[in-house]
Each structure stands twice: as structure tokens, then as C-alpha cells.
Amino acid sequence: MREELELLSRRSFLRASAGAGAAALSLDGVKAEVARALADVRTTDSSKVDDGYWRKIREQFLLEEGFAYLNTGTVGATPGPVYRALVNYWRMMAQNPNESSAILQGRYDAIRAKAAAFVGADASEIAIVRNATEGNNLVAQGLDLKAGDEVLIGTLEHDSSRQPWRLRAQRHGIVVREVPIATPPGSPEEIARAFESAVTPRTRVVSVAHCDTVTGTLAPVAEIARAARARGLLCFVDGAQTLGMVPLDLHALGVDAYVMTCHKWLASPAGTGLLYVRRDLHDRIWPNVVTENWWTFKDARKYDRLSRRPWPVVAALEDALDFQNAIGRDRIAARVRALSGYLRSRAAEIPGVRLYTSNHPALGAGMTSLTLDKVSPLRLREHLRQRYDAYTAERQRGERYPADPHGVEGIRVSTHYYNTFEQVDRVLEGLRGLTGGRA
Structure with a gap:
């Protein structure tokens, strides 16, 4: 009897301890932990940004000591504070799936707004998608084109940008023409001229990678977009490699749509991307995946109506944005x-x-x-x-x-x-x- 009481006592203690841990694990608690970590990397004194500062930044990652990870162009290393936040978000989901999902989903609009500010756009122009592949397909499949209409793409486009247009060619008879880009090109003007000289009376869209995945060359997107608009063409950009690598101001670039992946240079956990669609183009690009009440959304939110989705991954996107903002x-x-x-x-x-x-x-x-x-x-x-x-x-x-x-x-x-x-x-x-x- 005494042993049974001791066993019950131990079980009660464990349940109480687990309950205390669950109560402590809240969204505010997770965010506070991230904020403490960001305080260690934030500095306004440029004189302190030396090798010692970057060593301290590297210590925030889980990369093994001495290991030179030089493949961020495929997938980036997630900072420790962001990784730990992600784990805690999933733990919240495991402890109370439906309520925690609702709590994390409640951050959606704030995350969109923060992402929009990060890339120089309005929140109404940003959708949170799963990656650049999904964003490229949304744009390519959502635009009304007819047989014979022409789309120009660069020769070094990633397949997630090339193949959606190829699919349209097979299904609807559009024409996809590739613009040769030298490796390396001699100047930004050389790339801009190549696209401009390739335009024909049938051209409707210019689709180009801001930073191609093959060579890492930056294209003069602002100049290409300006030339396209002057001729009444749309300019769509695959920015899978630029988010978190170079500062972005999408309004200043003047593009019509811009697709981004968050798991590369932004170093967010895999599973999120951003799609920018210029405000006055929302009624010309249809969503591809829809669910209840999709038609009530008149802005870019209509492009990310996925119903149930892994909200911990979306929540961690906010932390990845905060981490980069803390550094600058x-x-x-x-x-x-x-x-x-x-x-x-x-x-x-x-x-x-x-x-x-x-x-x-x-x-x-x-x-x-x-x-x-x-x-x-x-x-x-x-x-x-x-x-x-x-x-x-x-x-x-x-x-x-x-x-x-x-x-x-x-x-x-x-x-x-x-x-x-x-x-x-x-x-x-x-x-x-x-x-x-x-x-």
C-alpha cells in the first residue's frame, strides 16, 4: 500500500511538473526567449562590427566547429534562436493542437506586414507561400494567356521558374523563348539589352531570375522591368536567391511579381516563401489553390489560402526576419x-x-x-x-x-x-x- 501511494505521489509530481512546463510554454514566452538572443547580436556601433562580432554571430548557429558550410544557395543554416523557437512552436502544437494552431495562425497578418516591410512592399501585396516553386507556379498558371502569346526567360533559369512556363506551352500553346546570358556577362547593360532585343510583337511577359542559381549573377531587374513596362509587358522575377542576401525594395524595382524562398539566405526553416504581386495586378492573376471564401480576399492573401498548414514554420519565419533585422x-x-x-x-x-x-x-x-x-x-x-x-x-x-x-x-x-x-x-x-x- 505504501509503495502504491509513493508511486501515485511520484506520478502526481510528474503531472504537476509537466503542467507547469506546459503553462510556461506560451507564444509570449517563446518570443521573449528569441528577444533575449537577439539582444546579443544587435549593435548600433559600426566600430564593433569586426571579426569578433562575426564570430559571435556564427556562435548563434548549430554548425559544427571548423565546418565550412558553403552551400546556402541550396539551403541555409538556421540560427539557433530560430531553431529553438520552431521546436517550441511544435511543442505548443503537441500540447494543445487546435488552440496552439489558432494562436500561431493569429500572427499571420503581423508576419505578412513584417515581411512586406523587409522587402519594400505593402502587406496587401504579400502572400506567404511554401517556397519559390509554388510562387512561380501561382504566377505562371494564374495569368490569362492565349495560344501564340510569348514569354521570355533567361537561359540560366531554375526549373521552378522555367517549367511552369513550359507547362503552359504544352497545355495552352504559348511560346517560351530563352534569352542567352553569357557566363559571365560583361556588364548589367549587356543583360538588359539581351532581353530588350528579344522582344517581339507577340511578347507578353518577361520572366527573369534576379540572381540565377547557376552562376549567381545578379540581373539588372529594375532596368529590365522599366523597359518591359514601357512596351506594355509584364515583368515577373524569380528572387529565390536574393531574400536575405541583398536588401530588397520591390516598389523601387518596379516589378509586377516577385517570388522569394525563405530557407536559403534568410535562413528560415524550410517551408515558407513569399510572393509579391503588385497591387493593381491582383485582378489579373488567378489563385491556383482555393478553399472556402477565397473569393472574399481582394489582395494577395487569395494566393495563400491553404487551410490547415504547418503554422510553427510560418511563426518561425517572423523570428528569422527579426534575426536578420537585428544584425542589419x-x-x-x-x-x-x-x-x-x-x-x-x-x-x-x-x-x-x-x-x-x-x-x-x-x-x-x-x-x-x-x-x-x-x-x-x-x-x-x-x-x-x-x-x-x-x-x-x-x-x-x-x-x-x-x-x-x-x-x-x-x-x-x-x-x-x-x-x-x-x-x-x-x-x-x-x-x-x-x-x-x-x-
């Missing part, structure tokens, strides 16, 4: 450019290295694609991974990028603010080692 978007962009510019300028000095990415300040940002003479992309990538603990992305010509006139084969190196110059030096040393036959 201009500060991040400067760090990204410093690292990538250093890589490109030093790599250009190594015999046998060919750069596909320009070091022109208006053309290059956080990604660098390069190749090494007589060294396969796979061997180069694995050499850096095994010998230098540097993780890069292999780039190999094939069915995915068949239109590239120059044949991009090599590796792509993504340098984000959590990377270091020492990590870049490792890549350079690896390139020199293969060139000198030391591998």
Missing part, C-alpha cells in the same frame, strides 16, 4: 560581398581557374561559380569536402541547364555572413593544391 540587412549584404569578392579576386589569380561569376559590383553577390581546368566537378567538390571540410555545390551541364552556351561545369560556392575569410582561404588552398598536383 546592409551589414549582412556588405559582409556577403566582402567574402565573395575576396574569393573571386583570389581565385582569378590561380592558374587553370575559370570564373563563371563576374566580380563586377553590380553583377556579383553571394554565390561564385568556377571550374578548374581538367578537374571534374565531382572530384573538385569532394576534394574540398574531404581535405578541407568545405561543403560546396557541384554544377554540371546537362538536361537541367541545356541552353547554357558556355557549358557551366564546376562548383558553386555560397558565402554568407556566418562564413569566414579563413573558410574562403581553405577553398583557395584546395584549388591551388589541385593545380599544383598536390591532391
Whole structure:
């Protein structure tokens, strides 16, 4: 009997403890924990933004010590505070699924507003989608086009941008024409002229990547959009690689639609993206996925009517935005450019290295694609991974990028603010080692 009472007492204690933990785990509590972490990275004193500051920022991530993760262009590393918040949001869902879902969903409008401010748009022009693929499909499938209408795209578009238009071509008879982009291009004006000279009387849309996934080249989107509008054309932009890499002001760019992924340079957990549709275009682009009362939404919210969705992931998007804002978007962009510019300028000095990415300040940002003479992309990538603990992305010509006139084969190196110059030096040393036959 005594043992049974002791057992009951222990169970009561555990239940009480669990109940106390559940009560403490609230949205306000999670947000307070994130705020405390952000206080450690926020500074208004530019003189303190030195190697020590960036080392402190890197310590906020879960990356292994010494590991050079250089593939943000595929998926970024999530900051520790954002990761922990995500875990706590899911724990809230597990403790009280329906109520916690409603609480997290209640942050939706505030998150849209914060995202809109981050990219230079109005909240009414922003939809929270799942990724750039969904956003590109929403735009391409939602616009009324007829057989023979023409869409121009660049030769280095990601398939999530290319294939939605190809699908329209197969289903509805539109014409998709690819505009050749050199690797690297000589100037921003060269890219703008290529698109402008490709326009025909049948052209209706110009669709271009702001930063292409193959070489990391920045396109002069504002100039392309301005030229398109002057001829009565729409300009849609795939910005999967730019959100969190370079500061954005979508109103200033003058584009009609802009699609963003949050799991790359913004470093938000995978599962969210942003779709911007200019206010006066909402009645021309139809939603593709609808549920109850979708027709009551007259702004961009009609594009993200998904009913039940993983609200913890959406909630963590707000924390990722706050994390970047705490550091400063201009500060991040400067760090990204410093690292990538250093890589490109030093790599250009190594015999046998060919750069596909320009070091022109208006053309290059956080990604660098390069190749090494007589060294396969796979061997180069694995050499850096095994010998230098540097993780890069292999780039190999094939069915995915068949239109590239120059044949991009090599590796792509993504340098984000959590990377270091020492990590870049490792890549350079690896390139020199293969060139000198030391591998």
C-alpha cells in the first residue's frame, strides 16, 4: 500500500511538473526567449562590427566547429534562436493542437506586414507561400494567356521558374523563348539589352531570375522591368536567391511579381516563401489553390489560402526576419560581398581557374561559380569536402541547364555572413593544391 501511494505521489509530481512546463510554454514566452538572443547580436556601433562580432554571430548557429558550410544557395543554416523557437512552436502544437494552431495562425497578418516591410512592399501585396516553386507556379498558371502569346526567360533559369512556363506551352500553346546570358556577362547593360532585343510583337511577359542559381549573377531587374513596362509587358522575377542576401525594395524595382524562398539566405526553416504581386495586378492573376471564401480576399492573401498548414514554420519565419533585422540587412549584404569578392579576386589569380561569376559590383553577390581546368566537378567538390571540410555545390551541364552556351561545369560556392575569410582561404588552398598536383 505504501509503495502504491509513493508511486501515485511520484506520478502526481510528474503531472504537476509537466503542467507547469506546459503553462510556461506560451507564444509570449517563446518570443521573449528569441528577444533575449537577439539582444546579443544587435549593435548600433559600426566600430564593433569586426571579426569578433562575426564570430559571435556564427556562435548563434548549430554548425559544427571548423565546418565550412558553403552551400546556402541550396539551403541555409538556421540560427539557433530560430531553431529553438520552431521546436517550441511544435511543442505548443503537441500540447494543445487546435488552440496552439489558432494562436500561431493569429500572427499571420503581423508576419505578412513584417515581411512586406523587409522587402519594400505593402502587406496587401504579400502572400506567404511554401517556397519559390509554388510562387512561380501561382504566377505562371494564374495569368490569362492565349495560344501564340510569348514569354521570355533567361537561359540560366531554375526549373521552378522555367517549367511552369513550359507547362503552359504544352497545355495552352504559348511560346517560351530563352534569352542567352553569357557566363559571365560583361556588364548589367549587356543583360538588359539581351532581353530588350528579344522582344517581339507577340511578347507578353518577361520572366527573369534576379540572381540565377547557376552562376549567381545578379540581373539588372529594375532596368529590365522599366523597359518591359514601357512596351506594355509584364515583368515577373524569380528572387529565390536574393531574400536575405541583398536588401530588397520591390516598389523601387518596379516589378509586377516577385517570388522569394525563405530557407536559403534568410535562413528560415524550410517551408515558407513569399510572393509579391503588385497591387493593381491582383485582378489579373488567378489563385491556383482555393478553399472556402477565397473569393472574399481582394489582395494577395487569395494566393495563400491553404487551410490547415504547418503554422510553427510560418511563426518561425517572423523570428528569422527579426534575426536578420537585428544584425542589419546592409551589414549582412556588405559582409556577403566582402567574402565573395575576396574569393573571386583570389581565385582569378590561380592558374587553370575559370570564373563563371563576374566580380563586377553590380553583377556579383553571394554565390561564385568556377571550374578548374581538367578537374571534374565531382572530384573538385569532394576534394574540398574531404581535405578541407568545405561543403560546396557541384554544377554540371546537362538536361537541367541545356541552353547554357558556355557549358557551366564546376562548383558553386555560397558565402554568407556566418562564413569566414579563413573558410574562403581553405577553398583557395584546395584549388591551388589541385593545380599544383598536390591532391
